[in-house]
Amino acid sequence: MTSTTARLALATCAELPELDADDVPLLDALRERGIATDVVVWDDPTVDWGTYQHVVIRSTWDYTHRPTQFADWTQRVERTSTLLNPAAVVGWNIDKTYLRDLEKAGLPIVPxxxxxxxxxxxxxxxxxxxxxxxxxxxxxxxxxxxxxxxxxxxxxxxxxxxxxxxxxxxxxxxxxxxxxxYLRQVDTEGETALVFVNGEFSHSVRKGAILDGPFRADDNQLYLREEMSPREASDAEREVAERVIAALPELAPGDGKPLLYARVDLIPDDEGNPVVLELELTEPSLFFGHAPGSVERFADAIVARL
Ligand SMILES: Nc1ncnc2c1ncn2[C@@H]1O[C@H](COP(=O)(O)OP(=O)(O)O)[C@@H](O)[C@H]1O
Ligand SMILES: [Mg+2]
CATH class of the missing domain: 3.30.1490 (Dna Ligase; domain 1)
Structure with missing residues (x-):
């Protein structure tokens, strides 16, 4: 779906050419704000990314077997457009070895x-x-x-x-x-995802435990089923997540602005203290459907960048 007028592209993968369902309301929210938007498949060779002033990464979830191609794409896009989040940030965040950097910065991670x-x-x-x-x-x-x-x-x-x-x-x-x-408290407490928009806390959701056994190649789909529900993050979770966000300008320098989006996923360790399972600065689900007002907030944050 491309047009001659849109200056903003939301990047997705070929398996989800109309975006992930959770992101679809974003299109209306942007339209209501007067922003024509194209949804574009990141590895579609026919796309001229230079026609877009801004490209926001969304459901580009099929890159995990070719991270180098994906990282190259982010850099290519950034030569002609503003990529959100910036390529340098994405390059740092694609590989979970960034957790080592968080640990060195004194942040609690899953051992x-x-x-x-x-x-x-x-x-x-x-x-x-x-x-x-x-x-x-x-x-x-x-x-x-x-x-x-x-x-x-x-x-x-x-x-x-x-x-x-x-x-x-x-x-x-x-x-x-x-x-x-395997941090067992996940089985009862689940995982808490805290979403930040423009560096500000926006909303949080609970994700149920996902892993029940050995890896089986035959159920390796685009993503495993996730049971989400609304959840207010605890004070301890908010504190850890805020510290992670505050550490980012130093750990993953981008364009000097707060990141358009960031998601901090926390699970409890055996003492019940929140530890970082994952920091998603690349292509996180933002779970708009579980947090009223969040899609409008995100659309406003995009508009403020244009
Ligand atoms: N150490 C762990 N203890 C408990 N659950 C885990 C652990 N690592 C992963 N999981 C489960 O597996 C899921 C996916 O792992 P995660 O590290 O978030 O990778 P990704 O979401 O990038 O595939 C998590 O949402 C969680 O349910
Ligand atoms: Mg995860």
Whole structure:
């Protein structure tokens, strides 16, 4: 869907050519503000991005197997348009190794062991890095929508074997791997996503626990089903999320302005303290449907940038 008049593009993926359903009301909100908008597939080779003054990344969720192509695209777009969020910020945020930077900055993250493909880990070396008890998670550092992510049981031999295979398969195709203990309070408390618009807290939602077992290639869809509901973030969650946002200008310098959008996903550790599971500055779902007024706020924030 392209036109000759629109100066704003919302970028999506080929599987969602009309945007994700949650983002669709944004089009009306922008139209009401007099902004003609095109929805454009990020890797469509026929698009002339230079015709758009601004490009806002939305549901570009199919890049996780080709992050370099995606990062190149952000830089290409930025040569002729204003990309939101900026390419430098996206480049930093595509790979979850940004969590190390957050940790170094003194922010609480989910404790993580990192496996680099260059290290050529054998099964034993992988095995010794698994926790001795409880459940644990294997996931690649570049992912979205729980793709390529599995949950395993440390004290079940067959489960450990599956986890080793999963990690080896990821490492074998050059992907970096994360090992985390499964933080069990997620099962009862869920995950809290805090959305910031223009650097200001906008709204928060609860996401139910997602992982129930080993990774299975055959259910690797664009994203796993997520059970969302409204939730007011606790004071402790607000505080951690605000600290993350405040750290960003230094960790991920962009264009000097507050980020158009940011989402901080927190889960409770075993003591119930919120820790960062994920910081989404690339293509987060913003869950407008669960927060009245949020889509208008986001549209206003876009208009203020044009
Ligand atoms: N260490 C963990 N403890 C508990 N749940 C986890 C853990 N890591 C991942 N999960 C579950 O898997 C989902 C996807 O993991 P996440 O790190 O958010 O990656 P992404 O959303 O980018 O695929 C989370 O929403 C959460 O339900
Ligand atoms: Mg997530």
């Amino acid at each position: 993580t062991i990192w496996l680099d493909p260059e290290r050529n880990f054998d099964s034993r070396a992988i095995h010794t890095r698994f926790p001795a008890f409880g459940d644990f998670v294997i996931k690649p550092t570049v992912s979205a929508g729980s793709r390529d992510t599995g949950r395993y049981q440390a004290d079940v031999t067959t489960s450990r074997s599956l986890a080793i295979m999963h990690a080896k398969n990821l490492l074998g195709v050059g992907r970096r791997v994360m090992i985390q203990r």
